[in-house]
Amino acid sequence: MIVEQLRSRGIHDERVLEAMASVQREAFVVESERPRAYADNALPIGLGQTISQPYMVARVSELARITANDVVLEVGLGSGYQAAVLSRLAKRVVAIELLPALAQRAATALRALGIDNVEVHTGDGSRGYEQGAPYDAIVVSAGAPRIPNTLVAQLAFGGRLVIPISAGEQHVLTRVERTAEGLVTTQHDPCMYVPLRRVGGWLPHD
Numbered sequence: 001m002i003v004e005q006l007r008s009r010g011i012h013d014e015r016v017l018e019a020m021a022s023v024q025r026e027a028f029v030v031e032s033e034r035p036r037a038y039a040d041n042a043l044p045i046g047l048g049q050t051i052s053q054p055y056m057v058a059r060v061s062e063l064a065r066i067t068a069n070d071v072v073l074e075v076g077l078g079s080g081y082q083a084a085v086l087s088r089l090a091k092r093v094v095a096i097e098l099l100p101a102l103a104q105r106a107a108t109a110l111r112a113l114g115i116d117n118v119e120v121h122t123g124d125g126s127r128g129y130e131q132g133a134p135y136d137a138i139v140v141s142a143g144a145p146r147i148p149n150t151l152v153a154q155l156a157f158g159g160r161l162v163i164p165i166s167a168g169e170q171h172v173l174t175r176v177e178r179t180a181e182g183l184v185t186t187q188h189d190p191c192m193y194v195p196l197r198r199v200g201g202w203l204p205h206d
Contacts, residue, residue, distance in 0.1 A: 001025075005040045006058050013062045019088035020058050025051075027109050028081040042192075047099055049194055051079040052141065056173075056191055058085075060139055063162045063175050063188060066090050070136035073154065075125035076196065080106030082141050083118050093118045094132040096125040098197055126196055128154045135159060142196035143171040152176060152183065164193045 002021050011017060026037035029051055033043045042050040052060075060082065066072060066089040074083050077097035083106070086093045097103035100122045107120040121129060127150050128138070134156035140163035151161055155178040164171035171191050177184040 001038045001040075001054055005054050009055055011055070011058045011062060015066075015089055016058050016061045016085075019061065019085045020054065022088055023081065023084045024113065025054065025081060027113055028079040028084065028106070045079045045102070047102060049078050049099070049102060051081050052193070056189075057082050059173065059189055060141075060162050061085055061089060063173065064137040064139055064160050066137050071132065073129055073132065073135040073138045073151075074141060075128065075138065075151070076141035076194075077103055077106050077120060077125075078141055080109045080118075082139065084110060084113065084115055086139065087115050087118050090137070091117065094121070094129050094135070095119065096121045096123055096129050098123070098125060124197075126150070130154060138162070140164065140196065141193065143191075143193035144196040147174070147176055147185075152178065164191050 002017055026034045029037050029043050030045055041053045045051050070090045071092045072086050072090040074095040077083055077095040083093050083095045095118055103120055103122045110118050126148055133154035135154055136156050136159050138151050138161045143164040145166050155161055157178055159178050161176040163174055165174045171193055173188040173191050175186050
């Protein structure tokens with residue numbers, strides 16, 4: 001995975017590569033999908049959700065430029081895999097998931113691997129998690145129609161928000177940096193994610 005799926009496709013941040021190598025992806029997929037745990041694609045985890053492909057997890061982590069002292073918010077915990085990788089890079093990860101069953105399953109998987117610096121919450125992640133703000137980085141693991149202002153407001157100065165934003169039938173991985181001069185937005189990889197739901201997303205009343 002590290003050589004064929006990540007290095008060969010341009011992931012060069014050694015801290016990210018080490019984090020990816022240290023997390024057992026099979027611990028976060030449903031049992032029926034475990035033979036394909038290291039395939040270079042997203043896999044279903046139930047309830048209409050997926051675990052992101054390894055390349056996208058690494059690319060998001062690289063774009064977020066996380067340091068060892070950072071506090072990171074992940075919106076859309078899902079399987080817990082992205083949070084597990086972030087936990088290897090950051091001081092602390094706050095993760096929020098809309099679906100209680102997924103949040104519970106992810107928390108169990110994280111505990112089983114001895115990961116104790118991820119704080120799991122259930123709720124509307126499109127609103128962020130104001131109690132833990134400001135964050136040095138925010139990672140959104142779901143595609144949004146636009147950049148939610150509530151998430152930008154929870155960034156520390158110098159903080160980075162990485163989020164897939166809708167662009168026709170696909171998403172574009174987008175980074176927003178909060179600087180003293182204002183917001184700096186850059187677009188990166190095309191991608192496909194499940195939709196971000198509720199207030200800041202696609203389905204406010206589901």
